[in-house]
Amino acid sequence: MATVTISLNGVATSLDAEPEMPLLWALRDVLNLCGTKFGCGVGACAACTVLIDGVARRSCVTPVSSIGSSAVTTIEGLSTNGLSGLQQIWVDGAVSQCGYCQVGQILTARALLDTNPTPDDAAIDQAFAGVLCRCGTYQRVRAAVHAAADAAG
Secondary structure, three states: OEEEEEEEOOEEEEEEEOOOOEHHHHHHHHOOOOOOOOOOOOOOOOOOEEEEOOEEEEHHHOEHHHOOOOEEEOHHHHOOOOOOHHHHHHHHOOOOOOOOOHHHHHHHHHHHHHHOOOOOHHHHHHHOOOOOOOOOOHHHHHHHHHHHHHHHO
16 A cells, blocks of 8 residues: 545545555545446446546546646536536536436546537547447537537637
8 A cells, every 4th residue: 555645626635545546446435536437447438537637537547656746636526516517517408317427428528628618529529439328318418518618608
């Protein structure tokens, strides 16, 4: 075990973990932040998505020791007082059905909109490649990203 300090949702956070422990399990099992979901365990579904320095990354395949001085943002870190605007757009648009992929969708959208404030359908589709939704709400995802872009612009 080692003590690792990471910047988590804007706060320096120390945790005791094996260096190779996936960030997903450090978040869920050590820090009790359960918004990040376990889906496939191999980085293929995006249920475990977090932002690392603003980039959408799969926490199930990211060792906690690789974080270093990077800033990690989880779904819990998008807002400190209720839903963020992006989360509210997801709710208003009834984007998710079962909701399991929702964290990966929202954090992927946040990363996309931070780098491309007015994405077209092709940019959205490219950003969301590999974000699996078994309910098939891909058209609603696209509409929500456009709504978020419109709201910000």
